[in-house]
Amino acid sequence: MPATSNTGAGFVVLIPARLASTRLPDKPLADLAGLPMVVRVAQRASRSGAARVVVAADHERIVSACVAHGVEALLTRQDHASGSDRLAEACDKLGLADDAIVVNVQGDEPLIEPGLIDAVAQTLAQRPDAAMSTAVHAIDSLADYLNPNVVKAVLDASGMALYFSRAPIPWWRDGYVNGAFSALPSPAPWRHIGIYGYRAGFVKRFPSLPPAPIETGEALEQLRAMWHGHRIAVHISDHAPGPGIDTPEDLARVRRLLAA
Numbered sequence: 001m002p003a004t005s006n007t008g009a010g011f012v013v014l015i016p017a018r019l020a021s022t023r024l025p026d027k028p029l030a031d032l033a034g035l036p037m038v039v040r041v042a043q044r045a046s047r048s049g050a051a052r053v054v055v056a057a058d059h060e061r062i063v064s065a066c067v068a069h070g071v072e073a074l075l076t077r078q079d080h081a082s083g084s085d086r087l088a089e090a091c092d093k094l095g096l097a098d099d100a101i102v103v104n105v106q107g108d109e110p111l112i113e114p115g116l117i118d119a120v121a122q123t124l125a126q127r128p129d130a131a132m133s134t135a136v137h138a139i140d141s142l143a144d145y146l147n148p149n150v151v152k153a154v155l156d157a158s159g160m161a162l163y164f165s166r167a168p169i170p171w172w173r174d175g176y177v178n179g180a181f182s183a184l185p186s187p188a189p190w191r192h193i194g195i196y197g198y199r200a201g202f203v204k205r206f207p208s209l210p211p212a213p214i215e216t217g218e219a220l221e222q223l224r225a226m227w228h229g230h231r232i233a234v235h236i237s238d239h240a241p242g243p244g245i246d247t248p249e250d251l252a253r254v255r256r257l258l259a260a
Helices: 035-044 060-068 083-094 114-125 142-146 200-208 211-218 222-227 249-259
Strands: 010-018 050-058 072-075 099-104 134-138 150-154 162-167 192-198 232-236
Touching: 010 035, 010 083, 035 050, 035 060, 035 114, 050 060, 050 083, 060 072, 072 083, 083 099, 083 200, 099 114, 099 200, 114 134, 114 192, 114 232, 134 150, 134 222, 162 222, 162 232, 192 200, 211 222, 222 232
Parallel strands: 010 050, 010 099, 050 072, 134 232
Antiparallel strands: 099 192, 134 192, 150 162, 150 192
16 A cells, blocks of 8 residues: 555654763663663564664664664664754665655654554645644643643644644643743643654655754754644644653663563
């Protein structure tokens, strides 16, 4: 079935993996219950409906670890400025057709739900007017709403993204009293989940788009696509994703979850 079908079948999962990490050295190779983290991510992704799961690595050590565990991997340049640039190179090397759907799964999400990957692919397949797809879930705590490390999203009536921000959006005017919020807005705001679907042709073009002022200010790469007029379709998930891994504390937490 073609990648552009309305089911999203035949899509490819790409997992960018970079060895260097300031907060957690050699992060993709961190041991999680006997397997390198990036291998665990690939194994979770392989439970989705993807026709192919490929790790796009910047170091031979990552490629070797993947191959040793039966995971397809390819070596990409070490000097890419972002994961999107690495994805573009991977799409070229794999010879993906421009209309092929690619889902970018982060290499530090070992507990990602396979169903979420399928949903992001299907969302893009069903929206030919969108260049990208992603996912959100309802925020259930005031602390998350106010946390700049929690990215918020605002959607339109058709499920397209209007904006993403680290600020608490939409701003609840009547709930802001004496310089503070006492509760969450109603309805609940949306928290962005860092997973993306693309058509391969757009992935290849994306690095050539000039960075946008809003992207630079918010430090959110998806805003570049929106600033240049490309639309992002959004899947609404019923629940939050499993925890990602950025720090040694995150790693310890996920190790405990896997042990349990």
